[in-house]
Amino acid sequence: xxxxxxxxxxxxxxxxxxxxxxxxxxxxxxxxxxxxxxxxxxxxxxxxxxxxxxxxxxxxxxxxxxxxxxxxxxxxxxxxxxxxxxxxxxxxxxxxxxxxxxxxxxxxxxxxxxxxxxxxxxxxxxxxxxxxxxxxxxxxxxxxxxxxxxxxxxxxxxxxxxxxxxxxxxxxxxxxxxxxxxxxxxxxxxxxxxxxxxxxxxxxxxxxxxxxxxxxxxxxxxxxxxxxxxxxxxxxxxxxxxxxxxxxxxxxxxxxxxx
Amino acid sequence: xxxxxxxxxxxxxxxxxxxxxxxxxxxxxxxxxxxxxxxxxxxxxxxxxxxxxxxxxxxxxxxxxxxxxxxxxxxxxxxxxxxxxxxxxxxxxxxxxxxxxxxxxxxxxxxxxxxxxxxxxxxxxxxxxxxxxxxxxxxxxxxxxxxxxxxxxxxxxxxxxxxxxxxxxxxxxxxxxxxxxxxxxxxxxxxxxxxxxxxxxxxxxxxxxxxxxxxxxxxxxxxxxxxxxxxxxxxxxxxxxxxxxxxxxxxxxxxxxxxxxxxxxxxxxxxxxxxxxxxxxxxxxxxxxxxxxxxxxxxxxxxxxxxxxxxxxxxxxxxxxxxxxxxxxxxxxxxxxxxxxxxxxxxxxxxxxxxxxxxxxxxxxxxxxxxxxxxxxxxxxxxxxxxxxxxxxx
Ligand SMILES: Cc1cc2nc3c(=O)[nH]c(=O)nc-3n(C[C@H](O)[C@H](O)[C@H](O)COP(=O)(O)OP(=O)(O)OC[C@H]3O[C@@H](n4cnc5c(N)ncnc54)[C@H](O)[C@@H]3O)c2cc1C
Ligand SMILES: Nc1ncnc2c1ncn2[C@@H]1O[C@H](COP(=O)(O)O)[C@@H](O)[C@H]1O
Numbered sequence: 001x002x003x004x005x006x007x008x009x010x011x012x013x014x015x016x017x018x019x020x021x022x023x024x025x026x027x028x029x030x031x032x033x034x035x036x037x038x039x040x041x042x043x044x045x046x047x048x049x050x051x052x053x054x055x056x057x058x059x060x061x062x063x064x065x066x067x068x069x070x071x072x073x074x075x076x077x078x079x080x081x082x083x084x085x086x087x088x089x090x091x092x093x094x095x096x097x098x099x100x101x102x103x104x105x106x107x108x109x110x111x112x113x114x115x116x117x118x119x120x121x122x123x124x125x126x127x128x129x130x131x132x133x134x135x136x137x138x139x140x141x142x143x144x145x146x147x148x149x150x151x152x153x154x155x156x157x158x159x160x161x162x163x164x165x166x167x168x169x170x171x172x173x174x175x176x177x178x179x180x181x182x183x184x185x186x187x188x189x190x191x192x193x194x195x196x197x198x199x200x201x202x203x204x205x206x207x208x209x210x211x212x213x214x215x216x217x218x219x220x221x222x223x224x225x226x227x228x229x230x231x232x233x234x235x236x237x238x239x240x241x242x243x244x245x246x247x248x249x250x251x252x253x254x255x256x257x258x259x
Numbered sequence: 260x261x262x263x264x265x266x267x268x269x270x271x272x273x274x275x276x277x278x279x280x281x282x283x284x285x286x287x288x289x290x291x292x293x294x295x296x297x298x299x300x301x302x303x304x305x306x307x308x309x310x311x312x313x314x315x316x317x318x319x320x321x322x323x324x325x326x327x328x329x330x331x332x333x334x335x336x337x338x339x340x341x342x343x344x345x346x347x348x349x350x351x352x353x354x355x356x357x358x359x360x361x362x363x364x365x366x367x368x369x370x371x372x373x374x375x376x377x378x379x380x381x382x383x384x385x386x387x388x389x390x391x392x393x394x395x396x397x398x399x400x401x402x403x404x405x406x407x408x409x410x411x412x413x414x415x416x417x418x419x420x421x422x423x424x425x426x427x428x429x430x431x432x433x434x435x436x437x438x439x440x441x442x443x444x445x446x447x448x449x450x451x452x453x454x455x456x457x458x459x460x461x462x463x464x465x466x467x468x469x470x471x472x473x474x475x476x477x478x479x480x481x482x483x484x485x486x487x488x489x490x491x492x493x494x495x496x497x498x499x500x501x502x503x504x505x506x507x508x509x510x511x512x513x514x515x516x517x518x519x520x521x522x523x524x525x526x527x528x529x530x531x532x533x534x535x536x537x538x539x540x541x542x543x544x545x546x547x548x549x550x551x552x553x554x555x556x557x558x559x560x561x562x563x564x565x566x567x568x569x570x571x572x573x574x575x576x577x578x579x580x581x582x583x584x585x586x587x588x589x590x591x592x593x594x595x596x597x598x599x600x601x602x603x604x605x606x607x608x609x610x611x612x613x614x615x616x617x618x619x620x621x622x623x624x625x626x627x628x629x630x631x632x633x634x635x636x637x638x639x640x641x642x643x644x645x646x647x648x649x650x651x652x653x
Contacts, residue, residue: 011279013465030279063294090260091298091313098436121465124584125444127432130400134433139515140400142429156519162425163338164524166397171515181578218298218313222441222477225300228470231462231603234610239633247634248641251616252648254632258593258614259536259560 001054001150003045004111006101006132007038007073009066010122034069037117039076041178043185044147045115046077052150055079057108061089061100067201075188075196082108086206091218094123098131099220103209105136113155114175118143129177139174145181260314261292261302267310274302274311279464326415327478329364330356333407333421333431334379334387336369337398338523343533344422346382346491348484351449352420353383353492358451362386364416368406370396380500383492387500392507397518398426404433405511411438416479418457420449423483435481441474442481447488447607456480466584466604486532487590488611524579531580535592536562539582539609542569543598543619543638550575552642553597559649565589567599583608597638601626618642 011030045056058073060066061084070081084104092100105111114136119126126142133140145165146158150172159166160179170176188196206216214220240247261282270288282295283302290311303311332352335342349365356363365379367389376387388410394402403426411419411434419434421427423445435442448460452473457480459472474480531537538557544550550564557564564580571581582589584604594612599605601617601624609615610629617630618638627633634641 011464013467030281065295085294087260087294090296093441094432095436095439095441123444123463124465125432126428127435127442127444130429130432131436133400134404134436140433141516142400143425160425161337161521164522166521167519168399169517169519174515222439222474223443223472224475226458226471226473228299228301228304228463228468231466231469231607234629237627237630237633239627239635244636244640244644247636248644248648251632251634251641252645252652254616255560255593255649256652 001049001052001113002109002111003049003054003056004105004108004114005038005042005045005056005058005073005078006114006116006128007042007058007060007069008035008117008120008122009033009060009062009069010035010120013121032065032069034072035117035120035122037119037121037178037180039117039185040180040182041115041117042073042076042078043183044178045113046186047183048113048147048150049079050077054112057082057111059101059104059108060084061092061097061104064203067203070201071196071199072188074199075192076186077192081199081201083201083203084205084209085203086216088206088213088216091221092216093221093223094125094127094131095222096216096218096220097128098135099215100206100209100211101128101132102135103211104204105132107204107209110136110173112173114138114173116175116177118177118179126177129175133175136175139171140176141168141170141174142177144176144178147176147182261296261298262312262314263290263292264310264312265289267308269308269310271307273305273307277301277305322477324417324476324478327417329362329414329416330359330418331411331416331420331479332363332365332384333419333427334365334367334375335422335424335426336367336372336375337426338521339371339373341375341378342422342424342426342486344424344427344484344486345379347486347489348420348422349379349383350491351484351489352418355418355449355451355457356385359417359455361417364388366407366410368395368403376502378494380498380502381494381496383495383498385500387502388505389502390505390507390510392512394507394512394514397521398430399514399516399518400430400433401514401516402510402512404430404437407431408434408437409510410505411440411479419479419481421481421483423485427483431481431483438479439477440479440481441472441477442483443472444483446482446484449482449484449489457482462584462607466607485588487588531563531565531582532587532589534563534589536560537565537582537589537591537594537609537612538562539565539567539594539596539599540570540576541567541596541599541605542573544570544575545598547575549598549639552639552646556595556642556646556649559646562591562593562595567602567605596626597642599626600624601629
């Protein structure tokens with residue numbers, strides 16, 4: 001089974017802040033990390049390959065330093081890392097990103113299974129997986145929380161829904177996006193780390209994957225960011241005073257008035 | 260590409276400080292861009308001397324914008340019911356359509372749709388396009404995406420809205436890909452600007468930043484919208500509208516994914532999004548036992564429980580109860596939070612609640628900035644007393 005995992009390097013959004021007064025972004029302590037959901041995608045690919053036989057390719061579109069993340073993916077069990085990198089990709093929204101990744105997958109000679117994270121924590125769009133599936137004309141399901149079994153021409157999996165879950169039979173080749181519940185990602189083994197150190201990350205540019213520059217990056221993106229600003233918070237804030245008993249009585253009275 | 264006008268740049272370093280990606284460094288009093296640049300434009304907005312600009316490459320052939328007209332709402336239908344978010348979208352869509360002076364339509368796909376189209380018209384739309392077909396009984400992405408994208412190509416709406424639900428977030432990106440449209444995920448605010456384009460506002464970077472997105476050169480403008488942020492109109496059973504039954508034969512309804520079974524979680528979990536009273540707990544509850552206390556409070560109040568991500572990650576309560584950026588959005592009459600610090604990612608999921616009550620022993624906790632009433636105290640002291648007090652009142 002040939003498996004491709006799509007991984008994105010993202011700023012650790014836990015530390016990104018916008019100063020509400022000046023509207024400026026502070027990047028103190030913001031480092032680049034592997035998108036947390038993609039870690040689960042990678043783990044699933046690596047364990048499927050171990051169970052059913054196959055190879056795992058870690059694929060990313062991003063700036064040159066994303067090669068480090070791909071080495072980490074190799075340390076976690078991927079067989080090879082492929083980076084698609086070109087200044088022409090800058091400013092890509094999800095439509096241009098799926099175009100680029102689709103060309104990259106075709107250049108790699110297609111796959112039986114492609115796994116993406118549910119969403120990337122920088123944009124939280126969750127659009128690249130479904131868009132890529134469509135471009136490659138693959139069977140698709142999102143938010144997979146369990147892969148029960150892989151058969152010759154299909155796999156059985158569980159999909160999370162808002163009101164519960166669905167059990168699905170998905171024809172192969174397919175593209176899935178996965179949620180955190182699907183597995184517990186492993187930490188790199190010693191052997192994995194050694195593989196990563198020796199690994200050479202293959203890097204391709206726009207021309208290598210036969211991409212039309214008019215469809216890449218900002219030029220190929222229908223969306224534009226018109227404005228960024230700090231989220232507003234409401235500031236009512238009436239603190240209840242007094243002893244614990246007094247506070248509880250006052251609160252209970254307020255609650256009874258509301259209910 | 261991000262360009263720097265070397266004549267204007269004074270090397271002040273404001274752009275370097277503001278770049279979340281570490282893509283700019285000032286060398287010899289001149290800003291320099293490296294490969295980490297994502298063209299987010301933040302530096303351009305912040306440069307006081309106007310030395311930075313984004314140079315657009317070749318532009319894709321322009322769409323004839325005037326050929327697109329009308330606002331569409333995807334009317335999600337599952338388990339025999341219209342999803343509540345659809346009514347909210349019709350409320351928002353009505354406003355947008357009136358401002359543009361165009362029709363508001365709903366697209367209803369599924370099987371055994373019954374009277375649902377009437378309900379949609381009562382909620383504000385002028386027209387319902389529907390297909391009632393067994394092939395659409397279960398949700399799978401392919402046929403749903405095929406139908407909606409074919410319809411969009413045929414009829415050219417200028418705006419297409421859908422709920423940011425599991426279903427909407429799954430297949431709407433496929434539709435946008437097929438029709439080559441821009442799509443903004445998880446919007447919390449929609450407006451029309453002077454030239455009639457849709458301003459789509461959404462949280463980004465884990466909720467730390469809000470961004471307004473536009474699609475200046477392409478149509479339709481597509482957005483998924485968070486449940487519980489838009490307001491539904493009061494239903495008007497006398498409203499008139501047109502219901503058009505579409506012929507299923509003109510669409511490709513085959514699917515390479517088959518739903519073998521659907522399991523609906525306990526009704527309690529679904530209730531959370533619609534509950535009038537929500538009692539939420541965070542890390543401050545310290546254990547699953549702490550949640551038992553919370554459950555008791557929810558029970559005396561007739562409310563539903565919810566949790567912060569910290570509590571879900573700790574395993575004290577299941578994910579469907581999580582409120583916030585990566586959980587549910589709720590907007591109940593009353594939201595009581597106990598032992599929740601009020602991280603922005605939690606706030607985005609609950610700050611439209613009518614009344615917010617916060618109990619936290621740290622007076623500096625940011626949750627108090629959004630609280631209507633705040634109590635600085637140990638929740639393990641307050642909650643048992645409060646439960647007794649409320650029980651006594653009954
Ligand atoms: C991309 C991203 C997405 C996220 N999505 C979400 C999301 O959807 N929802 C979400 O909730 N979070 C989300 N988070 C996490 C969020 O940033 C916070 O970490 C989380 O909300 C904190 O949960 P908490 O308030 O329960 O815990 P803490 O921040 O640890 O706060 C616990 C609070 O309890 C108080 N406390 C402790 N003991 C007591 C006591 N005995 N009595 C009274 N008060 C007490 C403390 O003073 C403290 O303020 C997300 C983060 C990221 C980066
Ligand atoms: N630049 C990229 N390179 C590789 N994979 C990506 C990239 N962007 C997004 N993805 C994949 O698509 C998923 C969803 O991303 P998003 O649509 O940006 O939220 C991620 O979890 C990744 O698996």
